[in-house]
Amino acid sequence: MVLGYLKAILRALESILACPALLASRSSRRSSREGLIQKRSLQDLEREISRMLVDHLTTSNLLMMSAQMQRQYQDKLQSSPHCMLPSYNHTLPSGNESGTYLALDVGGSTFRVALVSLRGRHQGVDGMKIIRMTSHTIDEDVRSLQGTNFFDWMASRIKATLTEGPDVDTPHHTLPIGLSWSFPIEQTSIRGGMIQNMGKGFNCANGILGQDLGDLIEAACGRSGLDVRIDAIVNDSSATLLSRAYLDPCTTMSLILGTGMNAAVHMPVSQIGLEKFGSRDASWHAQADMVITNTELSMFGGSVLPKTRFDDQLNRSHVLPDFQPLEYMTTGRYLGEIIRLIILEAIETAGLFGGNIPASITMPYTLDTTFLAILESDTTPHMTRASLYLEKTHAFNTVPSFEELCFLKAMAECVSIRAAAYLATSIHALWSIGRVTEENDVANTTTMDKTTIACDGSVINKYPGFRELCQSYIAKMISEKQHKGQIIPEIHLEPAHEAAILGAAVAVAVCVS
Numbered sequence: 001m002v003l004g005y006l007k008a009i010l011r012a013l014e015s016i017l018a019c020p021a022l023l024a025s026r027s028s029r030r031s032s033r034e035g036l037i038q039k040r041s042l043q044d045l046e047r048e049i050s051r052m053l054v055d056h057l058t059t060s061n062l063l064m065m066s067a068q069m070q071r072q073y074q075d076k077l078q079s080s081p082h083c084m085l086p087s088y089n090h091t092l093p094s095g096n097e098s099g100t101y102l103a104l105d106v107g108g109s110t111f112r113v114a115l116v117s118l119r120g121r122h123q124g125v126d127g128m129k130i131i132r133m134t135s136h137t138i139d140e141d142v143r144s145l146q147g148t149n150f151f152d153w154m155a156s157r158i159k160a161t162l163t164e165g166p167d168v169d170t171p172h173h174t175l176p177i178g179l180s181w182s183f184p185i186e187q188t189s190i191r192g193g194m195i196q197n198m199g200k201g202f203n204c205a206n207g208i209l210g211q212d213l214g215d216l217i218e219a220a221c222g223r224s225g226l227d228v229r230i231d232a233i234v235n236d237s238s239a240t241l242l243s244r245a246y247l248d249p250c251t252t253m254s255l256i257l258g259t260g261m262n263a264a265v266h267m268p269v270s271q272i273g274l275e276k277f278g279s280r281d282a283s284w285h286a287q288a289d290m291v292i293t294n295t296e297l298s299m300f301g302g303s304v305l306p307k308t309r310f311d312d313q314l315n316r317s318h319v320l321p322d323f324q325p326l327e328y329m330t331t332g333r334y335l336g337e338i339i340r341l342i343i344l345e346a347i348e349t350a351g352l353f354g355g356n357i358p359a360s361i362t363m364p365y366t367l368d369t370t371f372l373a374i375l376e377s378d379t380t381p382h383m384t385r386a387s388l389y390l391e392k393t394h395a396f397n398t399v400p401s402f403e404e405l406c407f408l409k410a411m412a413e414c415v416s417i418r419a420a421a422y423l424a425t426s427i428h429a430l431w432s433i434g435r436v437t438e439e440n441d442v443a444n445t446t447t448m449d450k451t452t453i454a455c456d457g458s459v460i461n462k463y464p465g466f467r468e469l470c471q472s473y474i475a476k477m478i479s480e481k482q483h484k485g486q487i488i489p490e491i492h493l494e495p496a497h498e499a500a501i502l503g504a505a506v507a508v509a510v511c512v513s
């Protein structure tokens, strides 16, 4: 009889374990949504997620991660067709280049066409001027265009800009053209390069991988009746570096953090494996000691930077899982998506918004970084600014309570703090490998103590407090590594405005001068 009794208890336990909702129902209350079980309090969830996102961001942990990332960089600098890509630009601009150029900038969410005038570094910021610019939104429809269809779309926008705007002195078709391309590209000359996989939700590379980018654009323009020749192609990270280096010769690195992320470095050729230079001419090697290298930084950090279940979820449902681990945790395209996944879990398990999912966020990528920025910057006692914004942009059954707004704000803070810390780690690692080489190669180390990094992108330049936070993480990492009495090297993150479009013009100016 005792045995029968024990078996009955075991059966009951088994059925409870097989159905966790039964377990939860003993200690939880029903939310307003029919059938939803609230399993934990919002504060409890907030504590757990904050711990996961920020507790490990101590200076010593960041330094450990930086050391691991340095090994990843060194490895890819020797052989990888996808990242640490040396360009053909070996010299930085002298600052004396001048003329009027047509610059194209294919970014993650806009395509811009501009006439740029360069008048020399001696003119200060007036040395670079955008005479005329048109900006065309790249929405989901454009992102989904495949192969040549995307280039035909570009050509129609270039044509509209050239034919609809006021005349310029130089005949349009003879203007030298520079292109800034915000995707990886394996350069085969200063004006050509092979299309590689494209992130940021673009389908353009489908079916044309390995084809020449310059040829594709010229052919599309030809179909539109435009006779153009692309003279220089640079990744947007290199464009950013070039644009600031035109005005300030101390700039040797760049950082982009907007829809996507990346960094470029002017680094010694000797640090890069020979096979990475492809079959370029011996005359190029004879002239080049240094080379602007597109790191494709977004592709690093995979096995180094700790992830949460939300990152795993995002990665699993991404069209290119594991392609750009650092990008998925730091950029404008993904910060909002991480928060959206947190919100969905909070709705389901902690009764956020009364257990109701606002219709506006049911689909992936429907929360943008503005949402986080507004929450974080709202210092009003009742978070009225954030509340008004939420009401305007999302349909709620009931207005979010103050407690709910505080939860959202805390989550936004944690996600952006982690992004700043991971970004700082990857920059510190990049700066450190350059330093090791300089220390080996150069006897006079005084020139190494200040590095200016040109920064472009909405997150690094506009997100409240982001650049400062990133800068302070970098400073802490550097000073922790210094010995007593040593001069502490400085890294300055400096905003570079309109850098991609101006840099495209500088790139072409450097090669035609």
Ligand code: BGC
Pocket (backbone or CB within 6 Å): 108, 181, 182, 183, 184, 185, 199, 200, 235, 236, 237, 256, 259, 260, 261, 262, 296, 298, 324, 327
């Ligand atoms: C691309 C890079 C680009 C960066 C910033 C990344 O997703 O792979 O080529 O420089 O975004 O736009």
